[in-house]
Amino acid sequence: MPELPEVESIAQRLCEGTETIPLPGRKIKHVSLYWPRHIVQPSVSTFRRRMKDRVIRDVRRRGKFLVFPLDEGNLLIHLRMSGDLTICPAKKPRGSYEHTIFHLDEPWQLRFSDARKFGLIYYLKDPGRVLNRLGPEPLDPAFTAHLLAERLKKHQRMLKPLLLDQRFLAGLGNIYTDEALHYAGLHPRIRSDSLSQDQVEKLWHGIQTTLREGLRQNGASIDWVYRGGSFQNQFRVYQRTGEPCPICSTPIERIIVGQRGTHICPHCQPEITK
């Protein structure tokens, strides 16, 4: 589920606490771990001890990570494929996917639900140890088309797997990559170092446009995992196999690129560039 727009929407929801309580200012009394393998660092017992009585200062996002600066250290959560975070009353029965529960100082809890159990939780003094490996934020003003061009030239890789590589750019996932490439009229297998200036500009605009539109719609809701977003109604190619391309009406095709299901318009995104 969660790519940049979905993670950002979740961060905002937790920060504002509409209909629940804002997370900043709350104290974590203790945690319940029903799937301890979620805890990457430190050890489970240390994590438990360190979380006790920490005060949550803020809720932020970096790439696809949720970052919670605490009065002491930082909590990092990566939702991976099926994670979601909600604030709910302590008395609400625990759902079968709610594997990690943070008990707060009010009759509320922060619950990490994760059907596929791929999620990751860190408690770190220095979050940079994890976050510094990430590439630039695509919506940061510092991320210009010029910078994108420079970075693309440093590799000779297929466009799509490169865009999905979080060290190259932080926040894109399968949905927004397919959408951005269609917007730019670029085939996902084109080599990153073979783009013209014009093509780089289109790709940059495609990334900006799809992410901003995703944010405006609070992300995309798919399947049973995450709801709340409506960007799925705007998909041009993602999961639209067989439907007409909104630009030229050619049926959308599904192919595999870098072991990921990939959706393209074979007419708007020719494999051979001119």
Add this chain to the structure above:
DNA sequence: CACGAGACCTGTTCGC
């Protein structure tokens, strides 16, 4: 360095 295969998990949907 680039890339494919396989792994980590569970749930839903597809095809016969």
Add this chain to the structure above:
DNA sequence: TGCGAACAGGTCTCGT
């Protein structure tokens, strides 16, 4: 209806 295969928002490790 039943049952296995395919597929799912992500990323890591290993071998070529």
